[in-house]
Amino acid sequence: MTLEYVDAGEAINHGALSNVSGTAPKTSNVDYERLLTARDEPNNWMTYFGAYDGQRYSLLDQINTENVKKLGPAWIFQAGMSGQIAGASTYAFEACPLVVDGVMYVTGWDGWFWCLNAETGEELWRYKHAVPFDVSLCCGNVNRGCAVANGRVYFVTPNAQLVCLDATNGEKIFQRTIGDVRAGESASLAPTVVKDTLITGSAGGEFGVRGHVDCWDLETGEQRWRTYMVPKPGEPGSETWPDDGEAWARGGGNHWCTGTYDPELNLYYAGTGNPAPDFDGEVREGDNLYTDSVVALDVDTGEIKWHYQFTPHDLWDYDSTMEMTLFERDGKKLLGHFDKNGYFFVLDRTNGELQHVTPFVDRIDWGVISRDGKVTPRKYPEKEGDPVHFYPGPAGAKEWTHAAYHPEHDLFYVPVADVGATATRRRREFREGMPYWGAAVQVDIDDMAGSVSAFDSHGEEKWRHRLDYPMAASILTTAGNLVFAGTPTGEYLALHAETGEKLWEFQCGSGHHSSPSTYSVNGKQYIVVPVGWGGWLEGIIPGMLGAGHGSALIAFALPD
Amino acid sequence: MTMSDVPTDLVRDLGLDQQNAATIGQVLGTGSIAEATVRDDGTMEATIRIREDSMSWDPAVLVMPRGGEIELTVINDDKNTHACLLPSNGDQKFLWLLNHSKGKATLTLDGPGYYWYSSPGGNDEGRGLTAAIVVQGEVPPEARLDRPEQPRPTKEDNS
Numbered sequence: 044m045t046l047e048y049v050d051a052g053e054a055i056n057h058g059a060l061s062n063v064s065g066t067a068p069k070t071s072n073v074d075y076e077r078l079l080t081a082r083d084e085p086n087n088w089m090t091y092f093g094a095y096d097g098q099r100y101s102l103l104d105q106i107n108t109e110n111v112k113k114l115g116p117a118w119i120f121q122a123g124m125s126g127q128i129a130g131a132s133t134y135a136f137e138a139c140p141l142v143v144d145g146v147m148y149v150t151g152w153d154g155w156f157w158c159l160n161a162e163t164g165e166e167l168w169r170y171k172h173a174v175p176f177d178v179s180l181c182c183g184n185v186n187r188g189c190a191v192a193n194g195r196v197y198f199v200t201p202n203a204q205l206v207c208l209d210a211t212n213g214e215k216i217f218q219r220t221i222g223d224v225r226a227g228e229s230a231s232l233a234p235t236v237v238k239d240t241l242i243t244g245s246a247g248g249e250f251g252v253r254g255h256v257d258c259w260d261l262e263t264g265e266q267r268w269r270t271y272m273v274p275k276p277g278e279p280g281s282e283t284w285p286d287d288g289e290a291w292a293r294g295g296g297n298h299w300c301t302g303t304y305d306p307e308l309n310l311y312y313a314g315t316g317n318p319a320p321d322f323d324g325e326v327r328e329g330d331n332l333y334t335d336s337v338v339a340l341d342v343d344t345g346e347i348k349w350h351y352q353f354t355p356h357d358l359w360d361y362d363s364t365m366e367m368t369l370f371e372r373d374g375k376k377l378l379g380h381f382d383k384n385g386y387f388f389v390l391d392r393t394n395g396e397l398q399h400v401t402p403f404v405d406r407i408d409w410g411v412i413s414r415d416g417k418v419t420p421r422k423y424p425e426k427e428g429d430p431v432h433f434y435p436g437p438a439g440a441k442e443w444t445h446a447a448y449h450p451e452h453d454l455f456y457v458p459v460a461d462v463g464a465t466a467t468r469r470r471r472e473f474r475e476g477m478p479y480w481g482a483a484v485q486v487d488i489d490d491m492a493g494s495v496s497a498f499d500s501h502g503e504e505k506w507r508h509r510l511d512y513p514m515a516a517s518i519l520t521t522a523g524n525l526v527f528a529g530t531p532t533g534e535y536l537a538l539h540a541e542t543g544e545k546l547w548e549f550q551c552g553s554g555h556h557s558s559p560s561t562y563s564v565n566g567k568q569y570i571v572v573p574v575g576w577g578g579w580l581e582g583i584i585p586g587m588l589g590a591g592h593g594s595a596l597i598a599f600a601l602p603d
Numbered sequence: 604m605t606m607s608d609v610p611t612d613l614v615r616d617l618g619l620d621q622q623n624a625a626t627i628g629q630v631l632g633t634g635s636i637a638e639a640t641v642r643d644d645g646t647m648e649a650t651i652r653i654r655e656d657s658m659s660w661d662p663a664v665l666v667m668p669r670g671g672e673i674e675l676t677v678i679n680d681d682k683n684t685h686a687c688l689l690p691s692n693g694d695q696k697f698l699w700l701l702n703h704s705k706g707k708a709t710l711t712l713d714g715p716g717y718y719w720y721s722s723p724g725g726n727d728e729g730r731g732l733t734a735a736i737v738v739q740g741e742v743p744p745e746a747r748l749d750r751p752e753q754p755r756p757t758k759e760d761n762s
Contacts, residue, residue, distance in 0.1 A: 474755060
């Protein structure tokens, strides 16, 4: 006798088996005009850095030096995970939450996007992109955030997809493939809305790809332009690569952290990553443009207007992808950049001319950069099999996590890492999609330090809050005269912006490796902090590889 | 048998591909392989099932020739209740599978790459109810890097 099967029906969305309502209020429209003056709306945090200039500075001052000791958690959102995910041991909560009219948009690892009520933490809708288990991840299953414009939100996925969603319900509007996962490309940065376009970049510099910056039509997702960060033979800059062979085609230079933008100059400042192979310079003689550089791109055409290379012919994995902070001094348009190589650079952002360069970490011995920018390498992996120790290690004196700039004090607050590493050159043949480092690398595990350090725009250190571990999270500063910083050991700190005095701390239960933001709803200011330890810990702080992962989003506020 | 370069007999002799033999459950990555069918309209279809007392998915590896939409028929022939949590762009897809039941799931997956899915109840995942969907193919031409063809790893590289 044949039994009829019981009808199990049609599979449903996993989110339907939760308290997620599936809809969010329609907010006021965020368009380019509003993004141009985003800082003037401190109740919202509408773009990755809070404003195009990358300062991570908010005008909100309800939470201030007088009352910050009363700060406490208002709500906690716990994401967790189910099933097997790519890089399960390396996932981290690296995002910067955006907020518009009390609605929060935040991305997570493995293709997650959550929309929350910013006042209560209630999950309003979710989107989960399916991410292949075998996608090549350089540095963990991570994502740094999203963009919002015209009733839509945009983000990228680890398998190099650009996804556009309806901001009210998370329904997909379009999807574009923006990289080649078979080549080792991935994507992790928060896109930037500029005019009627969206700017993204690629990750995968450890796999010997050719880095690029891309511009997409905001409405349709059609590509406007792509500019490679390593020139082809015959193009300007190609003379900085070997004129025989294919080193340029595997040269790296990925733009994997969000850039900044000057609307008056019409320039997008893209930081670029290390050359590939990271530590074997013999196969890529020359300066290797435009790796480890800031590249100023015309946002309408993608044309490179100027560039400045922070570490020519890098042999230490000193990416320069982290923020290019735009600020003014004495009427001059400047750009400040704290590089992995341990030096703070200030450039004229109209033309890339160096103003001055100063060290910002105690231990630097890979080489020396003079105040006028002359680079003299001293210690680097040169001979096959010969170990070489150098400071800073490959995660740099500051990893991707961002400094903040307080314009009233003319102070930069920098998450400093002081740890060295040993690299032993090991040449390998290039194979597409395979790691392409050219060395064995071991970061020091028992000799490390960190700090939140304040520097004026001339590079003079004004104060330092010392830590036992290298810092690995972005700084936030506010008109409340406060500096907020998360430590690898889980403490979230409020420091006095002028003195560095610690005024408050809260143990969040997991290390910090994200970019907190601030906003207000119904007159109440919140500080929102993604907490989830992970990422490229073997490079940043191997001494914390065994610390517990987290997956919480904590919003802090003053009591009613 | 999906452990490459390992003789099938050895896997069986060691009891890696069955319940309560060498291990308590069936080791991930062992089991059968099947290819999805491409319909005339280009959409794909396949059947995945849990056989009686197998505590594993058949096939253990389902191969799609490219990314896109696939319609799965999901069958539980076991005398125990299980479930199915599948990857799909937008949200994971969930199906409750009573004893001797059959349902459908429509998935949208990018390629190339492979995905795990499971029965997310009890320790179904650990006992062996975790299986893979492989998506073959290349990314669209416009997403590929502008550079000469590069060498990829070969079988000899792994030997």
